[in-house]
Amino acid sequence: MQKVVSLFSGLGGLDLGLEAAGWDCVYATDIDPRAVESLEANRGRRLADGRRFMGDAQIEVGDVRALRGEDVLSKSGQRRGAITLLAGGPPCQSWSSAGHQLGFDDPRGQLIKDYLRIASELDCRYLLFENVRGLITARGPDGVPGSALAWLREQLFARGWQTHVELFNAADYGVAQRRVRVVLVGYRTGDLPRLPEPTHDKREEDGRRPWVSLGACIGALSPLSDEEIIRPTGKLALDLEGIKPGSGVKSPGKSEATRPGGHWGYKQGAFVADPALPGRTVTANPQQDWVRDPRHGLRRLTPRECAALQSFPTDWIITGRRVDQYRLIGNAVPPRLAEAVGATLLASCEGEDRKVTWAAPTPLPERLQSAIDYTRREERRNGPSRREAPAKRRVLVRA
Structure with missing residues (x-):
């Protein structure tokens, strides 16, 4: 062997x-x-x-x-x-x-x-x-x-x-x-x-099977306990209220030479997953994506669900606190x-x-x-303006 x-x-x-x-x-x-x-x-x-x-x-x-x-x-x-x-x-x-x-x-x-x-x-x-x-x-x-x-x-x-x-x-x-x-x-x-x-x-295509969706994956797990549920609070809860699955709260755009409107993305920990698709990349921190759960409402993906999205066996043992578990899984x-x-x-x-x-x-x-x-x-096109923008922001802050 x-x-x-x-x-x-x-x-x-x-x-x-x-x-x-x-x-x-x-x-x-x-x-x-x-x-x-x-x-x-x-x-x-x-x-x-x-x-x-x-x-x-x-x-x-x-x-x-x-x-x-x-x-x-x-x-x-x-x-x-x-x-x-x-x-x-x-x-x-x-x-x-x-x-x-x-x-x-x-x-x-x-x-x-x-x-x-x-x-x-x-x-x-x-x-x-x-x-x-x-x-x-x-x-x-x-x-x-x-x-x-x-x-x-x-x-x-x-x-x-x-x-x-x-x-x-x-x-x-x-x-x-x-x-x-x-x-x-x-x-x-x-x-x-x-x-x-x-x-x-x-x-x-080519006789391949369809992608496995997030919804199908976590739907096959045993029910969540109350201790596993994390719901958004404060401003984040308000920001997420109208977000549709497959989208999230946008971060401010970064000014670049070829992108006058900015180069934006989604804020970490502020994305609502689309259950019809495979999940986005599971990260190594507690700021996982949210799901709209018919039973529990808007809640964060749990460590147990993230492990399943990684394809670990459902009874795989993960020691430590919740933050440790997210880190190891991600x-x-x-x-x-x-x-x-x-x-x-x-x-x-x-x-x-x-x-x-x-x-x-x-x-x-x-x-x-x-x-x-x-x-x-x-890098040749946008590198200089990308590096210049933070410098300008620092000047404004000092002023």
């Missing part, structure tokens, strides 16, 4: 999906004690093939900056080169559009370097790296959009891994959530990976998406080698390179 080591394990979404696909996790770690508590609480759950989740895996609280490959090998009872897959995505906040996008200037952005170091120390055949869509256009040390991903791929290439990068929408794989994430697979010569084809589609990889990726990677391991040779990292898929090119053009 092919072995996997899991870094930044969190709530175990990636681990659960990989093990459901047939992988055997031998070591898992996270710096968050609540995450490790949750992993331990779910250890031993029976998988479809009769195996137990995490089986005899070593699970521990740890900081990857202090972790050494030889320690992982010793604790998991493996030798260097015997672990087929290193899986995990460093914290996404430094690249996320929901954060400040500080990239490598954020200490969390530097954790990518520890991922690279541990990958080399373990000498795994495959790497599986998951992160937010913002990593595609993220700026590296040179400040150029797209250079962070280019740096990462070049670093992996120098260590002997070619890379394939794709964007996946979890809704296309049966998850009741429109969650778009970057998946990077590193592979050795002769190990060209297979990646999964979508099984679901908004338009039900940071997780949807298990159903992880299973789809894990199944095709496992097939790649066990199939015939497809020999390839390369002298440089392979080109990105055209649609990803197009996104980078667009971001660079947009």
Whole structure:
């Protein structure tokens, strides 16, 4: 059975999906004690093939900056080169559009370097790296959009891994959530990976099944208790009163050179979900979307519902306070998406080698390179005015 080591394990979404696909996790770690508590609480759950989740895996609280490959090998009872897959995505906040996008200037952005170091120390055949869509256009040390991903791929290439990068929408794989994430697979010569084809589609084209809606997903759960219900209060309640499902309270527009009317969006925590569609991306904070519940009225999505939207089993144990639960759920990889990726990677391991040779990292898929090119053009057009606007606001405040 092919072995996997899991870094930044969190709530175990990636681990659960990989093990459901047939992988055997031998070591898992996270710096968050609540995450490790949750992993331990779910250890031993029976998988479809009769195996137990995490089986005899070593699970521990740890900081990857202090972790050494030889320690992982010793604790998991493996030798260097015997672990087929290193899986995990460093914290996404430094690249996320929901954060400040500080990239490598954020200490969390530097954790990518520890991922690279541990990958080399373990000498795994495959790497599986998951992160937010913002990593595609993220700026590296040179400040150029797209250079962070280019740096990462070049670093992996120098260590002997070619890379394939794709964007996946979890809704296309049966998850009741429109969650778009970057998946990077590193592979050795002769190990060209297979990646999964979508099984679901908004338009039900090519024989694919329809997207799973938010309404269908949370409607299948057991009834909510009074303690789970959160209703809006004060000004937010008034603001949301007339909002239709699928819309929200707009934030003020930001003035830009090519957008005189401003570049607006929806205020965080002020969006009413459309139950006919998969949910929007579940975030790692308590400001989740609202739903108009026929029984309870306007209320916020609960942790239990958010876990279901991520495709966790309905009885998955999540320890900690409500704020801890939202954080763990929002940071997780949807298990159903992880299973789809894990199944095709496992097939790649066990199939015939497809020999390839390369002298440089392979080109990105055209649609990803197009996104980078667009971001660079947009930066040239709007970057100066976007940076100028906050400066003007600061002057007005001082005046």
